[in-house]
Amino acid sequence: MFASLRKKVGVAVAVAGALALSACAAPAPEVSGKLTVWTEDYYVAIFEPLAQEWAAEVGIEIEFVTKDFFEMTNQFIAAVPAGEGPDLFIGGMATTLLVGNGVVAPVELGDKANLFSANALAAGQLDGVQYGIPFSIENVAVYRNTDLAPEPAATFDDAIATGNELVAAGSADSPFAVGVGPDGNSYLLMGLQSSFGSTLFDGEELTIDDQAGQDFAAALADWGASGAINPDMTLDIALTQFKEGRTPYLITGPWDLNGIKESGVPYAIDPIPSAGGEVAAPFAGNYAVYQSSEATNPLAASLFLTDFMTRTATAVGIFEGNKTLPALIPAQEEVSTDPDVKAFAEIGATAVSIPGLAAMDQVWGPWGETEMAILRGQAADPVQAWIDMGVRIREAIAAG
Incomplete structure (x- = not known):
């Protein structure tokens, strides 16, 4: 089962008035009919006003269908294959x-491929063939409340020490906010x-369970036991605490x-402390648009x-x-x-790509479940649990 990479909290502010689309674009092939697009509510709000203006320009109808973020890829x-899908799908990059x-379906960009970040474009390829058209490059960072923590933390231990002092003084509710509950993140x-x-x-x-991973598991147990990371903190709670000034640090994107x-x-945007x-x-992470291999309007989908x-x-x-960085x-x-875009881009320079392997579908579930068991103190031996x-x-990968 494809596991989501992260869940956005609520729907972002919709684009305030669709941007005028370029009137000097190269002539496009004539298209007609209707396009159907599936995506989550967050991107319906962002894409729809822009796409409706484009659709009117080229002479087609376009319908956005809201899908549940966690279920839409499956x-x-x-x-x-049942002939019940959309023409286009907008979601996290899942090319493999x-x-x-x-x-x-594959897409031919021609010279327009040079308009895109090479790494982002590569995430939409398999065996040199382009499938997904990326539009966003994202990574997480630490948002720091500059009133509560005027200077960046040099290490994660330093951040927790600062947070604990604030909690002890009654100036914060949590030393560090990260939305891992209830199922892991x-x-x-x-x-x-x-x-x-x-x-x-x-x-x-697979290397997740090597000595370095085991060291992380031991640290997770310590963080859960000390309250540095609260396993009951959901994404909503983490974000709300930060927005209300009740925690000095928040990991999100x-x-x-x-x-x-x-x-x-x-706030300031900092790298995650080591x-x-x-x-x-x-x-x-990258978000992309894919054309269905069974699109009912393939010419219009390709033009999109x-x-x-x-x-x-x-x-x-x-x-x-x-x-998010385009x-x-x-x-x-x-x-x-934009200074915030610059901050995220600089932090993203050290980011690692999610492995583009089908085997990743077997990793997300056990990985998140084990992290939560360790954080909750439910693993008698955290390292052995890891x-x-x-x-x-490995057994799940072997079983296919």
């Missing part, structure tokens, strides 16, 4: 999974895990930036990818909604003066 995979299930914790030197795979060989700005809390002595490298998704105005419009280079240049997790993952 729903898309099931619906396409989608191509492996035969549910997405390995995506948000990866930065801390990687600072122990822990990786998931070396090529196709740019998708929460608009809400944090609106709250009025003073817990294990090495650089904390969060995941680098090669025309609408390659326009600077589109990419900037999406950025205004999600505050994958389109001309749009990156246009928004590069080793057992590795055994479970």
